[in-house]
Amino acid sequence: MDGKPEVEMHQVIASPQNDKFVIVRPGARRGIQIPRAMYHELSETVEEGRPIPVWLSDAANQAWDINLSGQPSKGTVLIRPMTRLNYSRATWEINKGCNFNCEHCYLAERKFAGIPRNEKDQLIAMLRDAGVLWLQITGGEPTIDKDFRHSYEEAYRTGMLIEILTNGSRLHQPETIELLRTMPPHKVTVSLYGATAESFDSLTRRPGAFKLLSKGLRAAKESGISLELALIITKHNAHELEAMRAIADEYSTAYAEYANISPTYDGTPEPLAAQAPGFLDKSTVFQGCPAGHTFFHVDPHGFATMCKVGRENPISLMTEGLDGLLRLPAIADAQMLRTGGCSGCLLSGTCRVCRPMAKAFQKAEAPLENYCQHGDGVAT
Template sequence: MSDCEITSVLPSKLRTYAKKNRIPLSATFELTPFCNFTCPMCYIRLTKEQAEKHGKMLSADEWLDVALQARSMGTLYVTLTGGEPLLRPDFWEIYSKLNEFGFLISIMSNGSLVDENAIEKFRKYGMPYQFKLTLYGASNKTYERVCGVADGFTRISNAVKLLKDSKVPLMLTATVVRENADDLQKMYEVAREWNVPFQHSISVVKSARGAKNSVKKSRFTFDEFIDELTLEKLEKNKFPPLDSPFAWCANYGNSFWMTWNGYMQLCAFMNGPYTTLENGLESAWEKLNIKLDSLKSPYECADCKYAEFCQRCPGTLCAESGDSEKTSKEFCKIAERLYAAYQKLIKEE
């Protein structure tokens, strides 16, 4: 699950109030760029050598200082992610203090490090508001192919049982790529067997901030699912005219993403503009919003007849083209084909 999906499930009235008053209601703390899985589509995972070129990880004390500043500014929801957040040796120190501070904490994890010890820690320090576990397949064979771990599904199955038995609010998410697509139906089946909510996405974006992924190899092309479109599906996915690049952005003005090395940005994908913690979190928040307010949609989008079928998210544009004010040829191509499919289906009605 992406951070925009996280923000979208927050109480709408609270989110509307926060956005109107520029209150950072929610924050995502990217605790580490490291992960014990090696998924080919990952946009953030770094090796130790790669990470050293991009700064150092914030310490536990630095994260807790950020958290206290955020709380004073009105932050209520905090999501802990990575990489794999539970890999940090000081994860439980950070988690326990955040609970003491009164945050509603969500954890985004691959689940592989959830064992009896982790459950005991949750019992000791308090259960998370939600645990979002990413599912990569429905067999050990698929986990080995996608994640590079031999017993991944066995470990995740055990993690799900432990979390459910402990009454931890649990949600399953999945990114469907070529390497695990054959398991999608089975993933839904196991989610039903476990009685856990599950949702999937086929969205795969280019890597950010020094990471390197195999987007072209892993993600599906638009042509591979165009025949499955119906008029009803297209109607539901039409986008209204935008009066700003962030008109339908759930994060804009009420949420921030703090990277593992101390940069504040809007979301996981939008690695520019960003601000630093040099003058404190409140200053970083104010400067970030000023920078975001100044952004404009790509000039090509101004009078585009395909606009209502274009998912021109500034964050994704930034990841795809390197600049949120530049369009992506792939975005334009998809929007044009969606428009053509829509017109064809209307004529057939």
């Protein structure tokens, strides 16, 4: 791809994860935890070009039903080195541009802009060196970025397990299907905005959007690429929920439903108009989050923040490099403090949203019932 010579891809990845060590396989959910001594033994085995150890061959056969017996370790096993940072996950907005114009989108602006390809490569190398094993590529719509396939391949080659968050509109393209067949993703999550063109196109404000999505779902199924669906419940499609579930049953291995619509991350209220009356989920209690400590977010310009919502005091990775991430835990902790209208709240122990999200709701002057227990009992 992109003119690069074809090379043999690794089948398994050995990686430090904080104080643990794991062996994982691209495209597979199951993993294997190993002791430090086995990680170092495997590192030496690969470096010296010896065959796959018997213990790894047996474990791989049991976990993934693959036969690695007698295969050379070099090229089959990718060893990720120890790092001084303890990040294991990251999300990357490769571009905020999108070919849909969804009413409920949390991005206030969807400008198509970002760093050039060579800097994307530098960023991916930094993510690897920060310890990131699980990388979520999102947008905007990631698949419309001109460097998406190149960046996906680059991240895959460094030994990352990749999740793509997509609207599915480009999933039918042969080059995208081939990419996902040859370099299996950890997960492809497709947003479903309705069960008919009428509801789907109304929410996305893009005529023909449902037709594109349907082509993508069929292409993935025919090619054996497993998908997960995110059912986005809004006023446009709530009446089609059972039909949406039927689509998910047909085309996905799993699905989840999302009914709570939030403001944009910088606190503008427009997305709230898509909320479906009677579909606010008030059962989930916020129980803490590792954002900024073991996880972080990167925007299209290479600025790192604690997450997609908490974007205060961004760190320029392209300027500061990995040293900038040393400041991120303190930045994240400061954003989680209960301030403003949440100071001293007696119900904070059972709050449903994190502080950055609550701040966005407050800035948007959203009705309390949309996010706060002090609004419970008010009709939605």
